[in-house]
Amino acid sequence: MEFEQLLVLTVDDDPCVSRVVQLKLENAGYRVVKAVTAEEAMGKIQQLKPDIIITDVKMPGMSGIELCRQCEQVLPTHECMMIVLTSQLDEQSKQWVESRPNRRYIPKPFSPRRILETVNEYRARRGLACAAF
């Protein structure tokens, strides 16, 4: 297997953020879909089963953290990376996020480069894993 076009789902109520993430990752060869609310995202997750989810926390309705939890509950076997992109995260949630290797916390203001690096890193791991397999 060569170049897997991983699917990225970005969830943020701020269109600027989604735009930046989308542009950066699409330029790097990923497929990107957007959701504006966690509820919308949930639907897309179940439907499209993205490999990477980049989500804000503070959104109207369900929070990003809750979205991650529900995702893990609903798709326990689905392998994906969850990146929490937010300007502030309380200690408890931060610890929860960092308790698993497939979850990351990137604070805002964020660097699009860093997003790309993180995603590439995941792809590499996945690739390796697949290769190993």
Added chain:
Amino acid sequence: MNLVNKLKVLLSGVRIENSKTLSIIQVLVAVLFLTGVALMCYVFVRNEWTAAVGHVIAGGESLTDVAAGVCEEPLARNDTLALHSVVARLKYEDRLAFAQVSDAHGAVLARSGNAALAERLAAMSPVDSWETPQTVHRTYHDPGTGTLYYTFERPVIANDEHAGTVQVALRHPRLMPFIASGMRRAGMGLFGVALLLMLGNYFLHACIGPLGRLKRQVLAAQDKEWEKLELDLPSSGEAGEIAAGIDKIISNLGTRYRTLADCNRELQVSNRVILFEKRRTESIIDGLSDGVLVTDAYGRISLVNREAETLLQIDRKDVLGGVPGEVLPARREIVQFIGADAQAARRRTAEFDFSNGEGKKVVRAVWAPFAATAAVAAQGDKPAGGMVLLRDVTQQKMEEQTRRDFISNVVHELRAPLSSIKSYVEMLIDNEADTPELRTEFFNTINEEADRLARLIDNMLNISKIEIGGLVLSKSSVKTRKLLEDAISSVAGTAKGKNIKLTANLPDDLPEAELDKEMVRVVLMNLLGNAIKYTEPGGSVILAGEVDASEVKVHVIDTGWGIPPDEQEKVFQKFYRGKQTAKQKVTGNGLGLALAKEIACLHGGDLRLQSEEGKGSKFTLSLPLR
């Protein structure tokens, strides 16, 4: 022994009042004694008398017998001389009145003694007479001398014939000597006794009299009031001493009593003062805005003030004197709080959530133990009870939470545009915007985000000024029409860019109003900006004005998305972003309407909303003219 005891009992029953009786008894006894003595004297005298009489009679009989014997021979010889000498010898006999011998015919042959008496007696009749075999006794009473005489006659027999008669007369023993000696003796005795009795009586009265008086006075006084106590007490003798002692005691007690009465009055006064102070302190405690609950050294509730009653929803009647565990069953946390290390003498603070009739509350409780007194300290480390202060900090908590939320929101909101600016710039640096259109888009976005940041900071500054109370409206007379027209022109370009029809519906007679021009401008810009932002291209926005006597109303009507009913209240909250806005990818900071409403309220006006989802919204700003 029994008898002695009985006597003692009898004597102990003798009381002072009976002194009269005693006197009477004494007198009776004296009388009896005297009577007895008199009787005895009488008997004695009578015995003496009888004995004396007997003696005389016996003497007379024997004398007569002897005389008869001696005269027998002379009578037979008719020897008158011999007869004379015989009777002469008889003369010396004790009590002899006379003695005579007479012959058989009764003629007196010899006589000695009182011849006249003999004659007299011979002529009288006897008072008494009796005969013994040999002698004839006769008793005569001589009126002349008033004496009784006993005569003894004895016939003399010589040669078996009656030769003559011997007659002896003895005087009755004189009463006087007997009586005199006896009486002398009796008299002395009686006199002595009488003296003794008198003395005794005197002493009795002397002793008992005063005592009796004392007793009467004391008994009469025992139920009288102190002030009315007047004792007429004896002053002499032992009773006088007792009386003086009693008087002193009474006087001392009286002084004591007066002192105590004074003390009592003072105590009453200070009691009233203390009571007043206590009531005042209780009123103060009752008026405190914090709840106070005091427990004593045994853990029982000793004080509850009004605020505590309200907070804990209890009545002080039901809990005073009780143990918290028993009387506050519904307030387990408080009970535990009081109970936890209740023996430790240190302050503790805790916060409890509980609901009472007025809803959910957060109450801060402080346990302040009372300083242990020396006495209590001796029992170990037990404090002498303590005080629980309860404060309703619900409001405070809410405000703290609001402040935390505000800050967290502010941070979030500030970071958002900053983040966008940074990421777009980074993208440009990394040449991710590889087409001119993309680059233009990026630059525009950066510019807009910078503006957004600026607006946000402005809004927040205004909001915080309002919150702190530092926002002061500088009102001036403002031409309302001009203000509105200016607002319209400011947003005309944006509206045109979005192809939204912008109309002004302003009446001609819009008056001048006392307004803070800048602040009202901010409101108008907010409302118009929102209207345009939240309306689809092709829609319309109308600015309408109307005026009545006291206020001017400005309506901003759009044909935009509208606001659902459940959000219509919330849109005026700080940082609130509607769900629709997120969906439609419209940026905003959630502060515009909050600020607009604050400014309206500061003017004394209001900002209202009417909206229908899918149809549009109508915001009405009302401002008083003055």
